[in-house]
Amino acid sequence: MTLKILLVDNYIMSLKATELLLGQFDSEVQGCIESREALRRLDREKFDALFIDDCVPVMQGFEMVRRARKSALNSRVVIVLLADQYDSRTRRASFEAGVSVMVEKPMERKQAAAILNLVAAAKGVEDTRFRKVNFRVPVTCRSSTARSLAQSLSLGEEGMVLRGGLEAAPGYKVELRFAVPFLAERLAVNARVAAKAPGQIVMQFEDLSEQQRAIIRRLLRGQEQWVSMAA
Helix, strand or coil: CCEEEEEECCCHHHHHHHHHHHCCCCEEEEEECCHHHHHHHHHHCCCCEEEEECCCCHHHHHHHHHHHHHCCCCCCCEEEEEECCCCHHHHHHHHHHCCCEEEECCCCHHHHHHHHHHHHHHHCCCCCCCCCEECCCEEEEECCCCEEEEEEEEEECCEEEEECCCCCCCCCEEEEEECCCCCCCCEEEEEEEEEEECCEEEEEEECCCHHHHHHHHHHHHCCCCCCCCCC
16 A cells, blocks of 8 residues: 655755655655645645655744644644754754654665654554564563563564554664564564654664574564564
């Protein structure tokens, strides 16, 4: 199933580059260089995701976010702000306005895949480009200062989708530990929060060793009959 995306960027070259990146996935991307036209589209069409480049004037960009959140059609849309750089004050203002994810430009393919994973999960799409296999086990999330327990929803080679247990902003890094049926000990991997939506968190794996990647690939190939196991 195709994801419908509205992309807003005042610079045509930047807009085309992002369109090409998102177009590598199963997505219908509508590019828009004019803020008022973008607002009109939000009022008359339903979108799965809204990408706003920070070259759009701040007040117009935030107004789009607020209008989308109040819209009958797009109140639950995943909103992504693409920024050259941002400080804690800008991040806080963005999230307060209703932004779901902030991504530093240029957006990489892995980041785009993680975000579209979130969009697909929020929409309930079962698409192998984004969600590889259902994988439901308890997952322990550990950082240098905190420990929490979440539930996995799906697993892919580059990351996993979690439910609950982790209250952290995109970019936050943790160690994930979860049971694997054919291993005596739980698998531990480093990951960071790639994107968030109500009730769901997309985690992107980082610095996987060849052994860790081989274990995950074995799970994805479905060579084992695994069951939920306690973390």
